[in-house]
Amino acid sequence: MGDQLSRDISALKEARKTKDVIVMGELWDEATSVKHHKKKIILVLSAMRHFAEALKKDGWRVDYQKLDDENAVKSFSALVKRAVKKHRPATLVVTEPSERRVRQEVEAFKKTLSIDVDIRADDRFIASHDDFSQWAEGRKQLRMEYFYREMRRKTGLLMEGDKPTGGAWNYDKENRKPASADLFMPAPKAFKPDRITSDVIDLVQTKFADHFGDAEPFRYAVTRKEAVKALDHFISKALPRFGDFQDAMLTGERFLYHSALSAYINIGLLDPLEVCQRAENAYLSGDAPINAVEGFIRQIIGWREYVRGHYWRGGENYVRQNYFENRRKLPAFYWSGDTDMACMREAIEQTREDAYAHHIQRLMVTGLFAMLAGVEPYDVHEWYLIVYFDAFEWVEAPNVIGMSQYADGGALGSKPYAASGAYINRMSDYCKTCRYAVTKKSEEGACPFNALYWDFLARNEMKLKDNPRLSQMYRTWAKMEKGTKLSYRAHARATLEKLDAGERI
Ligand code: FAD
Ligand code: SF4
The missing domain is CATH 1.25.40.80 (Serine Threonine Protein Phosphatase 5, Tetratricopeptide repeat)
Incomplete structure (x- = not known):
């Protein structure tokens, strides 16, 4: 599989060059399970082709399907079925897939194939x-x-x-x-x-033209x-x-x-x-x-x-958790970067170009805004799964659902990562060039994060007020003058209404 490109993978541990066949396939169903960033598809397909070439050079028999091969099949099930018919093996050896959807597909081989299926643990992880x-x-x-x-x-x-x-x-x-x-x-x-990567770039530009992100320049290993x-x-x-x-x-x-x-x-x-x-x-x-x-x-x-x-x-419904019962759709500027918020624009533009943003940008800029604005966590999860070069559900979903959106109600982390614009101002230089003023609270031109932060705490008071790590925040909120509270909430409401109307913020 595209994320098992290691010679030490458990499925290859006892493999014999003289007898075994390594089956690898570029699969339409995988490349489009969500509309992955072009750079991510290039990375995975090019790395697969290079890995297969290196194995062949070392004398392995590799049965490799390219995405655009004539008669290419679309799914793992079809690929394996065809390979079993062709090679007539006694056993299918496979390292457990990293995500639930593919794991279920592979588990089903035990019933649908008439040969032994040996699913091995992925021992690249330190904890089984x-x-x-x-x-x-x-x-x-x-x-x-x-x-x-x-x-x-x-x-x-x-x-x-x-x-x-x-x-x-x-x-x-x-x-x-x-x-x-x-x-x-x-x-x-x-x-x-190199030549292999250039071919893949051409392929992706043609077949996945409507996917998010820039294919070039491509500079990854x-x-x-x-x-x-x-x-x-x-x-x-x-x-x-x-x-x-x-x-x-x-x-x-x-x-x-x-x-x-x-x-x-x-x-x-x-x-x-x-x-x-x-x-x-x-x-x-x-x-x-x-x-x-x-x-x-x-x-x-x-x-x-x-x-x-x-x-x-977390089980089957992990990605559907929604502790705060948020229902707002993901704002369109998550795709276009078309916003006056300098921090969001910077994070989204580099995501579109490089399929990369570092942890704090993911957590305390794009993730934070989505949580404060009450975006449905599943939508947020899909966005993250699409846009980053390292996004695989097993690692992306807990970071989004658990860490960044607190949609699991605290199973993963001890408190929501909620903050106002002051945090972003302390840790970055974004606010210096922003149309909004981070020091303004709820007046015209105030940083949207400020009012949204207090509004988030107020909206979710019943669910969060007993969290000891938020008690200081709730004490501050309790002491705040009624007029200040109301102006924060009115400002937040105006921002959310603009979002819902698709207006630029
Ligand atoms: P560095 O900052 O250099 O960290 C070193 C390594 O530590 C990373 O390469 C990575 O392997 C590991 N790492 C660091 N933090 C985490 C973490 N929270 N969870 C798992 N591994 C971590 N990471 C992914 O690999 N794929 C994702 O799809 C992904 N989605 C994320 C979504 C959100 C909302 C958040 C907050 C974090 C996400 N992360 C994800 C974790 C982390 O942000 C990235 O691993 C990191 O930014 C990758 O850049 P780096 O290699 O420069 O990391
Ligand atoms: Fe982001 Fe607010 Fe700073 Fe603008 S002022 S960059 S919106 S934190």
């Missing part, structure tokens, strides 16, 4: 499904921080015996600084498209070799300052000190443990400080594993 269930069992609340400590113990990363290296599990106190434009920003390693170069580049150039500026945002600086490695990890070009070990080595050799290395490793063995656990634990 059982590990997560056992950890979660009997806990009243699941919190990433405690799960993460288990993962540190399990991997031995940044551990000295049973104690965390440096004496603390988490160095976030030293992180979260705003960035200034005079800092040197090391852009991620870029790669020139599509082979393991390139992805390792991107990793080397990140470790030496950006990791040392990753922690300090992890939450910062700057106009025109799309990556800051972030790695832009998520897609390579998700599709199998890089192994998550290998990436963490490289970061740990940078600390041990004195090339990167502990706050950066611990923060980076926590994202991978902590958050990445933790959200996967929630995705599978």
Whole structure:
């Protein structure tokens, strides 16, 4: 599958070059399960073609279907059925698919095929499904921080015996600084498209012309070799300052000190443990400080594993959760970037061009606005699944439904990530060029986030007021003069009415 492009994948572990056939297919149903960003389709298809070529060169028999082959089939089921007829195998060996929809399709092979079907665990993850269930069992609340400590113990990363290296599990106190434009920003390693990638770009421009996003320029890695170069580049150039500026945002600086490695990890070009070990080595050799290395490793063995656990634990209706009962449709400017809010415009435009925005832009700009404006979480989830190069439902959905929209009512995180414009102003330079004034509350020209923030808290008071992490906010709201409260709510209502009428804000 397109996100299993690793020689160490469990399905290939005992495979024999002389006897086994590796079946891979570019599938219309997968490329259009939602209208994925053009760059994401290019990344996955080009990486698949390169992987298949490399396997063939090494003497493997690969039965590969291109999307535009004559007689191309559209689904996994059709691909496998055809391959079974052609190769007459005794057994189909497959690594468990990462998302529920495909997993159900593959599970059905056990009934529909007349051969043995061996579905193997995806051991690229550090926590198996059982590990997560056992950890979660009997806990009243699941919190990433405690799960993460288990993962540190399990991997031995940044551990000295049973104690965390440096004496603390988490160095976030030293992180979260705003960035200034005079800092040197090391852009991620870029790669020139080769013949295979150029062919795929042409294919995508033709077949998926109506999908969101720009196909070119395309600069992402599509082979393991390139992805390792991107990793080397990140470790030496950006990791040392990753922690300090992890939450910062700057106009025109799309990556800051972030790695832009998520897609390579998700599709199998890089192994998550290998990436963490490289970061740990940078600390041990004195090339990167502990706050950066611990923060980076926590994202991978902590958050990445933790959200996967929630995705599978959340069951069939995970993506339909809607704790605040929000019903508003996603505003059209999420696709066009056509808004006067500088922060939203910046995040959306770079998303359209690069299929990338970093975590804080996803969480505290586009995600935050959708939650404050009461957009239906399923719509928000679909948008995120479409627009990012690293978007696969198992990781995207818990980040959107759980972390960013609080649509699971607090199963994943301890409070909604609600904030006013002041947060964005503190962590970015966006407000300086915005038509709105972040310092204005509810007067003409006030930052829309400000009134929407108080309106969100007021609207959802019954559901949130007992959350200890919001008690300070509710005390402030309670003390606020009635007139101020009313003007916030009126301003928020006017903004929401404009959104509903499709007017520009
Ligand atoms: P860095 O900041 O360099 O972080 C290093 C690595 O840590 C990432 O490459 C990634 O593998 C991992 N990581 C960091 N945070 C998370 C997290 N919250 N969950 C899982 N892994 C994490 N990540 C995806 O891979 N796919 C998605 O579809 C996705 N959707 C998201 C949607 C929302 C609303 C939010 C708030 C976050 C989402 N994330 C998603 C998590 C995170 O934002 C991205 O992994 C990160 O921005 C990718 O950029 P990077 O490689 O430069 O990350
Ligand atoms: Fe965003 Fe408000 Fe700042 Fe404008 S003023 S950039 S809308 S936070």
